Amino acid sequence: MPISFVDARRLILDQVKPLGAEQVQLLAATGRILAAGVAASCDLPHYDVSAMDGFAVHAADVGSGVPLKVTGYIPAGGRPTPAVTAGCAVKIMTGAALPAGCDAVVPVEETREADGRVEILAPVARRQHIRFRGEDVAAGAPVLPAGTLIGPPAISLLATLGRIMVPVYRRARVAIVSTGDELVEPGGLPEPGQVVNANAYSLAAAVQACGAEPVLLGIARDEKESHRRLFAAGLECDALITSAGVSAGDRDLVRDVLDELGVESRFWKIAMKPGGPTAFGLRGRVPVFSLPGNPVSTMVTFETLVRPALLSMMGHRRVLRPLYRGILQEEVRKPAGKTLFLRVAVTERDGAYLVRPCGDQRTGILSTMLRAGGLALLPEAAASIPAGTGVDLQLLGDEVLMREANDSQPGRSSCP
Secondary structure: OOEEHHHHHHHHHHHOOOOOEEEEEOHHHOOOEEOOOEEOOOOEOOOOEEOOOEEEEOHHHOOOOOOEEEEEEEOOOOOOOOOOOOOEEEEEOOOOEOOOOOOEEEEHHHEEEEOOEEEEOOOOOOOOOEEOOOOOEOOOOEEEOOOOEOOHHHHHHHHHOOOOEEEEEOOOEEEEEEEOOOEEOOOOOOOOOOEEOHHHHHHHHHHHHOOOEEEEEEEEOOOHHHHHHHHHHHOOOOEEEEEOOOOOOOOOOHHHHHHHOOOEEEEOOEEEEOOOOOEEEEEOOEEEEEEOOOHHHHHHHHHHHHHHHHHHHOOOOOOOOOEEEEEEOOOEEOOOOOEEEEEEEEEEEOOEEEEEEOOOOOOOOOHHHHHOOEEEEEOOOOOEEOOOOEEEEEEOOOOHHHHHOOOOOOOEEOOO
16 A cells, blocks of 8 residues: 655654764855854954944044044054044044944044044944944854754854864765666667666756765666665665666566665555655665656655655755645646646746646656746645646745745745
């Protein structure tokens, strides 16, 4: 009995565990997940600094209207001397440490300087244009919790705090094995009866795109020893993905060989289309994903089942892409009892997503994946879904990361 898609994904995410942590150099942490929280080792700013190019003054001296004597100059990086004394001002640059006696900075455009004196042309308030010590971050305060996805702002903060090594979750090393005597590697036109091993490369690209490391092990030919040798090598990695050979044909050897290698099956079929003949198992902590061989099925099952698992293994907390609400523009018929992932063209209009099938939905038609702006998730129970129905929509393509980071996009809904 096939397991439902929702139950299959839940089971997978319940079974996979985060990998261990490692220390990496600061720039190598970009795009990784912080494995331990970081507290501030010092105040930020480290000291009171000027927020403007201008003049450091004592605000009470300005109200008389008498020009102030310029007694010094402090560039960024210069020592904060001399002090500001009564009736005087010190020329100062942005980022320079404030001299003693200063309680305000006057921007240079609000002054007129001549003959060693400066005339203040605008009212001055105490504390203006000063960045005070610790106002950004106080020493000892937690600044980055464990689980943070490290991007440029976090890199900047870590660098400012002097952290040149950063604890992050390991990247998953993901073994990829294709199966079948008909497969040939890319590099020329296949002969009649041959098929280019494109699935291995689409899977490797998808693995890289989610931040993991693909390990291409090659093609397992249609005999057990070839399967056993490559699968055993794959089980030495953090995860193993196989492509094709998961049905019940005479040459579909994946299930038997994985069983012989001690992989405990958790399910063998899913009530979804495309991707029904998808299997999942574990040997120890190593998850094994056995995906169908048709290119669309391979991509859809990776996107919906494998990608969330790999992200979870690498410490991500948000592992499912957000779902949006789409409006079907034409009736769709589907097999009852299966969740259908419909490849759709997506148009945004008046704050809503309008979706329609983007072409032939057979699992060997790769061109529809290239044209698809998203996947519409059509519920398991339905057999016919009329035009105008609202459906869950998962966006694909270049805009996905931007939209994932923005919770205010139109039509957003929660994942099932």
